[in-house]
Amino acid sequence: MKNLLLGCIADDFTGATDLANNLVRAGMRCIQTIGVPDDGASLQADAIVVALKSRTLPAAEAVSQSIAALNWLQAQDAQQIYFKYCSTFDSTPKGNIGPVTDALLDALHGPDQGFTIACPAFPANQRTVFKGHLFVGDVLLSDSGMRHHPLTPMVDANLVRVMQAQTRRKVGLVTQDVVAAGPQAIRERFAALRREDVCVAVVDAVCNQDLMTIGEALAGMSLVTAGSGIAIGLPQNWPQLRARGPESRADALPPARGWQAVISGSCSIATNAQVLHFKQSGRPSMAVDPLTIAAGEDVVSKVLDWAEPLLPNGPVLIYATTEPTAVQAVQEHLGSERAGALVEEALSRIASGLIARGVRQLLVAGGETSGAVVQTLRVKLMTIGPQIDPGVPWTAVDTPLCSGEPVHIALKSGNFGSSDFFTKAFSQLSAL
Structure with a gap:
């Protein structure tokens, strides 16, 4: 297919449907694939989410699968790439969020080049980021039930520190006061971070309006890495979606039986x-x-x-x-x-x-x-x-x-x- 607006890579299957759900609610017709498809000729959608099972794989395998997904999405002429991970930033000190982010940026921009964000915030599900720290409800990630996760125990809520341990690129921060100042302020902060050789910016978000503001600031960014929350702010960047009437439902399904x-x-x-x-x-x-x-x-x-x-x-x-x-x-x-x-x-x-x-x-x-x-x-x-x-x-x-x-x-x-x-x-x- 051609004219694919958004090509997404998700590191697990429930996360993929989580992301696709937000895109559909924002008016994008969305298909989720299980793994990398053999071809894309028959797929017609505004967004395609390639669901991988890579979250807890060895980092090298997660990178290999993610690059295969990227190559397929590029062959579909995807205008923007979205790497989706969990809203609790599930990972270990070795990855896989950092290694996959590095690999995708390398493929899109060259070794140690490029710029992207990291933002797992999803306020509707009680996931917020403030001063670079991830909260689950009213408690820090490190004080939540995620500290007992059997595969990816999260014992540090400081996302700048967590991400920096996983990536060879420099990590910086965009604080909530900048986000509240609007899309232009965010873009100016991005530019300042890039002058400091920062390639990955953790972005604060404490409410849905923050996600909408951040989404507008991401127009044209080749790679976005985030939880599913950021997805609610991206569709506004494509005028053809806004032009559709209310009768054009993106979430229609056949009748349920059985x-x-x-x-x-x-x-x-x-x-x-x-x-x-x-x-x-x-x-x-x-x-x-x-x-x-x-x-x-x-x-x-x-x-x-x-x-x-x-x-x-x-x-x-x-x-x-x-x-x-x-x-x-x-x-x-x-x-x-x-x-x-x-x-x-x-x-x-x-x-x-x-x-x-x-x-x-x-x-x-x-x-x-x-x-x-x-x-x-x-x-x-x-x-x-x-x-x-x-x-x-x-x-x-x-x-x-x-x-x-x-x-x-x-x-x-x-x-x-x-x-x-x-x-x-x-x-x-x-x-x-």
């Missing part, structure tokens, strides 16, 4: 609350235990046999979600990588079995779980629909398991969504 199910692998605070709410509502649920899987028990068949007679009566929940202390105990017994892999494989096989039994409306909670599920279902493209909660839309996908019948899927980042998310999402979908 049974309903929830697969939850995230152990975040938000997802724990959602699992509890679902169970307290009296709906059927079944836990998946990594230790039982490791012992060789056929957990997948057991879950599917339990779920099959219940599906006609409403949504069922299958979950590996648990409290941090329980997660730590399992990791100490099995090792964090093996424990995660066992759960992801089991949940993805369960999802496949549910689809085979007639489920056509599926919620998946957790980035790693979502990646495993859509890969097992062999999903290639996702059409982005309406938002359920900030950062989480319904999508429509095709899978070879359904012979052309569309499946509606919502991929939820572990930290997103209200406590009643699992129950209200299906009500919203039926009302479309």
